Amino acid sequence: MNYEDMDTKLLLKSIKEKDDIIRELERKLKESLYYANRDAITELLNRRAGLSLLEKEMDISKINNKSLTVCFIDIDRFKDINDNFGHAQGDKILKNIGKVLKDNVRKTDIVMRIGGDEFVIVFCDAEIDDANILWERIYDEINKLNKETHYKYNISLSYGFSEYSRKKPLSIKELLHNADKNMYSNKRSN
Known part of the structure; x- marks a missing residue:
């Protein structure tokens, strides 16, 4: 993606979309780490x-x-x-x-x-x-x-x-x- 040719509005929209993707990936990582350490049935530590x-x-x-x-x-x-x-x-x-x-x-x-x-x-x-x-x-x-x-x-x-x-x-x-x-x-x- 060529950011130099974008106008400010489009650039901000693109940054916001990427921020949203990053936040979702961080949430999924946190959730994955939680369940990687938990027993599937009891949710106690494995x-x-x-x-x-x-x-x-x-x-x-x-x-x-x-x-x-x-x-x-x-x-x-x-x-x-x-x-x-x-x-x-x-x-x-x-x-x-x-x-x-x-x-x-x-x-x-x-x-x-x-x-x-x-x-x-x-x-x-x-x-x-x-x-x-x-x-x-x-x-x-x-x-x-x-x-x-x-x-x-x-x-x-x-x-x-x-x-x-x-x-x-x-x-x-x-x-x-x-x-x-x-x-x-x-x-x-x-």
């Missing part, structure tokens, strides 16, 4: 984005000499729900659980769906005892959800904690493994 934030929080905890606790969560009998009531019902359960988790943690905590029926909460600046207190709110809300939704089954969650601190400097892999192991121990005892 595994990649959540683990990236966990890594940053572990660095912050190390610098500030603070603890953080990871909670690994699994929906009990989720396969049975999908098999007996359909995947649409399973997706609804995932959404409801995601909402309960997100709505009942502190703003500073991180909630992610890491796949299937598994979730992770990072309780920032919290020891396991603190995380247990926060978990009680989630447990109460799940019980409330069971009463309000009148599903033909009860939703229950198994969970396990693992703490990161200067005294227990674990890697992300070790932290998640320990929380997962504790979750399975909890699941077997129920």
